[in-house]
Amino acid sequence: MLPLLSPIPLRSCPRAFAGFMDLNPEFMKWLFLNAKRRLQRIAANPGYAAKAVWREFTWADERFLAQITGERASRIRQFIDEPAHTPEFLSHVSDCEKALRTTSFESADVYAKKVLIQYAIVRALTPDTIVETGVANGVSSAHMLLALHKNRLGILHSIEIGDSTYLPSGREPGWIVPDWLRGRWKFHKGDARKILPQLTRELAPLDLFAHDSLHTYEHMKFEFEQAFPFLRAGGILIADDALWNDAFWDFANTKLAPKAQILHGVGVLRKER
Ligand SMILES: C[S@@+](CC[C@H](N)C(=O)[O-])C[C@H]1O[C@@H](n2cnc3c(N)ncnc32)[C@H](O)[C@@H]1O
Numbered sequence: 001m002l003p004l005l006s007p008i009p010l011r012s013c014p015r016a017f018a019g020f021m022d023l024n025p026e027f028m029k030w031l032f033l034n035a036k037r038r039l040q041r042i043a044a045n046p047g048y049a050a051k052a053v054w055r056e057f058t059w060a061d062e063r064f065l066a067q068i069t070g071e072r073a074s075r076i077r078q079f080i081d082e083p084a085h086t087p088e089f090l091s092h093v094s095d096c097e098k099a100l101r102t103t104s105f106e107s108a109d110v111y112a113k114k115v116l117i118q119y120a121i122v123r124a125l126t127p128d129t130i131v132e133t134g135v136a137n138g139v140s141s142a143h144m145l146l147a148l149h150k151n152r153l154g155i156l157h158s159i160e161i162g163d164s165t166y167l168p169s170g171r172e173p174g175w176i177v178p179d180w181l182r183g184r185w186k187f188h189k190g191d192a193r194k195i196l197p198q199l200t201r202e203l204a205p206l207d208l209f210a211h212d213s214l215h216t217y218e219h220m221k222f223e224f225e226q227a228f229p230f231l232r233a234g235g236i237l238i239a240d241d242a243l244w245n246d247a248f249w250d251f252a253n254t255k256l257a258p259k260a261q262i263l264h265g266v267g268v269l270r271k272e273r
Contacts, residue, residue: 059073065120082119082123083116089142093111102168109139110139112264114263114266116143117263117264117266119147121208122144122147125236126153127148128155130155130206131199132144132157134214137167139176142176145177148184149180156185158185159190159195159196161190192219205230205232205235206232209227210240211224211237212239215240215244217247221251224239236271237267239266242262248267249267257270
């Protein structure tokens, strides 16, 4: 169906068509997990959904991630498919997702492409040191830790203040992270405002910084300004929910970062030097 709807001739984008055809059955299964919630989102925002389909079709995300990590786009695509091809991870996440569905709050989509994008960045960049803020249930942490496990390299430092409103009752932050991935994880409980300045200085140089804590303009800007000076040249800054305010673009503009984009709501910026 999709190729028929495409406004550009397929001849002019064989790679894009190959990308669509590369969606193997396992990945298609992954895409259709949480389908009901996705369909509700599409109905609420058809313009955004159409853009997302178009980006999928043209491999726009994969091509950008290839540019900033130095990997091939086809390899990025393989990385994006990888969690769906890791049966013990997939079955664990699927069990956790059932527990999340029993709660009344709107939790992170455990199968969202934005999470797979962060996974692919970690696979492609092979970082030694990652700092993330905002763990909640641990969806992004679990994916980044799976990527480190596959890389056989690196430590993830996660800062979380411990707000229980994001969690099913009786659960601790990061409860989704399976035990077999916790060896590469250092959890820092507390406010990023207090912990981040010292931690970034101690761990420098960082390869990757991922913000997903408090999404106010001031707090996002604060975290970017704290982490960025300690990122190595070629390191990457990720900001989840970057469309909530202008903090990501304002910051990217002050750094004159030409390699910055927002993919599925996630701001991704490469530090040039
Ligand atoms: C959007 S959720 C994180 C979702 C998580 N990355 C995931 O993929 O499941 C935001 C989290 O940030 C935490 N948080 C909010 N303000 C914070 C702060 N100042 N320092 C550290 N964590 C904070 C909240 O407690 C919450 O767990």
